[in-house]
Amino acid sequence: MNSTPLAGQVAVVTGAASGIGLASAGALVSAGARVVMVDRDAAALRAACAPHGDAMIPLEIDLLDAAACASLVPRSLALAGRVDILHATPVCTSAAISSTRATTPSTACCSSTSPS
DSSP: OSSOTTOEEEEEEEEESSHHHHHHHHHHTTTTTTEEEEEEEEEHHHHHGGGGGGGGGEEEOOSSSSSHHTHHHHHHHHHOOOEEEOOOOOOOHHHHHHHHHHSSSSOOOTTOOOOO
């Protein structure tokens, strides 16, 4: 049995600085992947990535901002050279929902983004 089935693969994990996103990123690294860790909390990203060296790459993005959300894939590609896996951890808080409703259309920020 291959203990690193994802060796050579790059994963992008959103909400990666804590909770389910962090646990998922750890599992992907354990399976051999390099992981682009996406979160808006820069300090938590640095802390999460530090013990893993080059296996985890921090990328600070606030995915509630539509322009920042649209930069997710190009910035991930620039950092890691490729993307094989995208693990989007849905994270919503009542504060995030309230602020999003007040400032953006009802669609998710990335769902209407088209490549340029």
